[in-house]
Amino acid sequence: MTLRPPYLTARRLAATTAVLAALLLLSIAGAMLVGPVRASVWRALTDAESTDHVILFRTRLPRVLLGAVVGGSLGASGAALQALLANPLACPHLLGISGGAAVGGVVALIAGAEAISFVVPLAAFAGALFAIGVVYLCARAGGRSTPYALLLVGVVFNVLASAAIMLINVIASYSQAHGVLFWLMGSLSGQSWQLIAAAAAYALAGLAWLAAHAQDLNLLATGEEGAAQLGVDVERARRAIFVAASLLVGAAVSVSGMISFVGLIVPHLIRLVLGADHRLLLPASFLGGAAFLVWADALARTALAPAELPVGVVTALLGGPFFLFLLRRELARAAS
Amino acid sequence: MSALLEAERLRFAYGPRPVLDDVSFAIGPGELVGVIGPNGAGKTTLVRLLAGVLAPASGSIRLAERPLSEYRRRDVARRLAVVPQDAHVDFPFTALEVVLMGRAAHLPPLGFPRARDLAVARAAMQRLEVAHLEDRALDRVSGGERQRVLLARALAQEPDLLLLDEPTTHLDLRHQAGIHEVLGELSRSRGTAVLSVLHDLNLAAMYCDRLILLAAGRVLRVGTPSQVLTAEALGAAYRTQVYVGPNDATGSLVVLPLVRRRG
Incomplete structure (x- = not known):
C-alpha cells in the first residue's frame, strides 16, 4: 500500500491514535444502542429509575466496555506475539495461550476465587505465561519458529488444555461445571464492575509494557538473530514481552473465556492500512481490537434475537475462514 | 596498527563434531578480508561467532581490544554490522x-x-x-x-566493521560489482573494515586485500590473494583440480574448476 508515508513520525502516531480512539468511543456509544430491546436514550439519561436506564447503563454499558477491554487485549497481544515469533500467523488462541489462561482461570473459579475480582485474572495470567513458555520452547528451531511447528504445538497444547478443563469439570460440582462451560464458550454478559475494572487494569499494564518494547518488537519481527545484531538484548526483551502478553491474554480470558481469532485478524488489517511499525501497531491493534469485539458482540446479541450467541462463536465464524486464507497465502509464499 | 577484531583459537561444535577448530586471525581498520572455502567449511558459523550470536566453545574474540562477550548488544551494533545470507x-x-x-x-x-x-x-x-x-x-x-x-x-x-555472508548470492553482475565498489569506497573513506564470506573466488581475487581459506573448520591459509589462491591450496581445500591464471583485465587472478570432457 502506498497510502502511507515510508516511515512513522511522532506526529502521525499521535494523530492516528487519536482518530482510532475517537472511533472506539463512537463504537461504544453506537453499540450500546444495539440490542434485542429498543431503549430510549433520552429517558435513560433523564430518569435513572427507568427501564431504559437499566438496559443501557446497567446491562449494555458494562458489557460493551468489557468487550472493548477484551478485544483490545487480544488485538495487542496478537500483534506482539506475531512480532516476537516473526510469524504473522501467531495469535494467542491458536498458540494455546488462551487455553493455558483458561486452565488457570478455571482452577481459580472452581477454587471459589470469583468473590475476589483480581484473583481470576491473576490465575489466568499465570496460566497464559506457562503456556507461552511451553509453546515457545517446543516450536522453536534455529532461532525461528516455522508456521508449521507453531500451529502444531499450539493445537497440541489446546487439546491438553481442554482435557485439563474437562477433567476439572468432572471433579467439580454440577453448578460450578455449568458456569465454567458458559464462561468457556466466550461470553461478555453479566460481569461486575469490579471485575471489569480489574481486567482493564491488567490489560492497560500489559499494553504499556508492550509499548515500551515497541522498537524491540520491530526488530524482532525481522528475525531474532537480526534483532540481536541490530542491538536488541533478545533474552531480556523476550521475557518482558512474554509477561506483558500474558497479562493481556490473562485479562481477556479471565473475564470472557475463549474468544478466538481477534488477535489474528485485527493486527493484520491494521498492518495493511497503517504499516508494520509497532509503535503505532500496538495501540492501533488495541483500539481496533476493542472496536472489533464491541461490534462482534452487538452482532452476537442481535443476530438470533431473542436468543443470544456467545461472541466467541461470531469471532470464530469470521476468523476461521480468514485464517485459512492467510495460511494458504503463507504456504504459497513458502513454496515459491 | 592495532587490530579492530581479533579471533584467537576459536573452536565451535554443533554436537560432537567440531565445526570450527583452532581458528585465529585479526582484521585491521579499512581491511577488506574475504573468507573462502568449500561448502560446510564453517564460513557461516564463523560469521555468527564474530557477530556474537553464537558463543565459541573455547577461544576468544576481541572487538576494539575488548572481549566481545563483555559488550552490551547495543554497543556491538554501533561498531559491527552483519548482512545475513538471506532474511525473509x-x-x-x-x-x-x-x-x-x-x-x-x-x-x-x-x-x-x-x-x-x-x-x-x-x-x-x-x-x-x-x-x-x-x-x-x-x-x-x-x-x-x-x-x-x-x-x-x-x-x-x-x-567500524561489516560482516557479510555471501552478499552477492541474489545479485546480477552489475550489482555484484556495485556492492564491492561501495565496500571498497567505505574502507577508503571511513576506514570501515569488511569481512565477507565469498563464494565467487574471482570476486575474492579482485576485491580483497587478504583471504582466509577455511576447510573442514580449520584455517588452511591466510594471506594476500596471490598467496592463498594457488592451484595447490585450492585443490586441497575444494578437493578438485583448479586452474589459477592471470586476469589480464585487472591484474588479479582467475580461478576456474577444471572439468574434464570425455573424447
Whole structure:
C-alpha cells in the first residue's frame, strides 16, 4: 500500500491514535444502542429509575466496555506475539495461550476465587505465561519458529488444555461445571464492575509494557538473530514481552473465556492500512481490537434475537475462514 | 596498527563434531578480508561467532581490544554490522523503515528518527541503488532488491566493521560489482573494515586485500590473494583440480574448476 508515508513520525502516531480512539468511543456509544430491546436514550439519561436506564447503563454499558477491554487485549497481544515469533500467523488462541489462561482461570473459579475480582485474572495470567513458555520452547528451531511447528504445538497444547478443563469439570460440582462451560464458550454478559475494572487494569499494564518494547518488537519481527545484531538484548526483551502478553491474554480470558481469532485478524488489517511499525501497531491493534469485539458482540446479541450467541462463536465464524486464507497465502509464499 | 577484531583459537561444535577448530586471525581498520572455502567449511558459523550470536566453545574474540562477550548488544551494533545470507521479513515494513532499523542502536529505546538518522539511511539507500524502493513493503520486492536493502541497513549502522555472508548470492553482475565498489569506497573513506564470506573466488581475487581459506573448520591459509589462491591450496581445500591464471583485465587472478570432457 502506498497510502502511507515510508516511515512513522511522532506526529502521525499521535494523530492516528487519536482518530482510532475517537472511533472506539463512537463504537461504544453506537453499540450500546444495539440490542434485542429498543431503549430510549433520552429517558435513560433523564430518569435513572427507568427501564431504559437499566438496559443501557446497567446491562449494555458494562458489557460493551468489557468487550472493548477484551478485544483490545487480544488485538495487542496478537500483534506482539506475531512480532516476537516473526510469524504473522501467531495469535494467542491458536498458540494455546488462551487455553493455558483458561486452565488457570478455571482452577481459580472452581477454587471459589470469583468473590475476589483480581484473583481470576491473576490465575489466568499465570496460566497464559506457562503456556507461552511451553509453546515457545517446543516450536522453536534455529532461532525461528516455522508456521508449521507453531500451529502444531499450539493445537497440541489446546487439546491438553481442554482435557485439563474437562477433567476439572468432572471433579467439580454440577453448578460450578455449568458456569465454567458458559464462561468457556466466550461470553461478555453479566460481569461486575469490579471485575471489569480489574481486567482493564491488567490489560492497560500489559499494553504499556508492550509499548515500551515497541522498537524491540520491530526488530524482532525481522528475525531474532537480526534483532540481536541490530542491538536488541533478545533474552531480556523476550521475557518482558512474554509477561506483558500474558497479562493481556490473562485479562481477556479471565473475564470472557475463549474468544478466538481477534488477535489474528485485527493486527493484520491494521498492518495493511497503517504499516508494520509497532509503535503505532500496538495501540492501533488495541483500539481496533476493542472496536472489533464491541461490534462482534452487538452482532452476537442481535443476530438470533431473542436468543443470544456467545461472541466467541461470531469471532470464530469470521476468523476461521480468514485464517485459512492467510495460511494458504503463507504456504504459497513458502513454496515459491 | 592495532587490530579492530581479533579471533584467537576459536573452536565451535554443533554436537560432537567440531565445526570450527583452532581458528585465529585479526582484521585491521579499512581491511577488506574475504573468507573462502568449500561448502560446510564453517564460513557461516564463523560469521555468527564474530557477530556474537553464537558463543565459541573455547577461544576468544576481541572487538576494539575488548572481549566481545563483555559488550552490551547495543554497543556491538554501533561498531559491527552483519548482512545475513538471506532474511525473509514476513511483515510489510517499508524499505526505509527497514534501513532505519540500522539506526536503532544510535537512538533512545523509543526514539523516532532524527534528521541525521534519515539522512544516513537515505544516503545508504542511494549508494546501493534502492532509494526508489523507499515506500515499498519489503515483502514485495525481489530477492536482489531485498539483499541490497539489508546491506543499506548495515551501512546505516555506521559500523567500524561489516560482516557479510555471501552478499552477492541474489545479485546480477552489475550489482555484484556495485556492492564491492561501495565496500571498497567505505574502507577508503571511513576506514570501515569488511569481512565477507565469498563464494565467487574471482570476486575474492579482485576485491580483497587478504583471504582466509577455511576447510573442514580449520584455517588452511591466510594471506594476500596471490598467496592463498594457488592451484595447490585450492585443490586441497575444494578437493578438485583448479586452474589459477592471470586476469589480464585487472591484474588479479582467475580461478576456474577444471572439468574434464570425455573424447
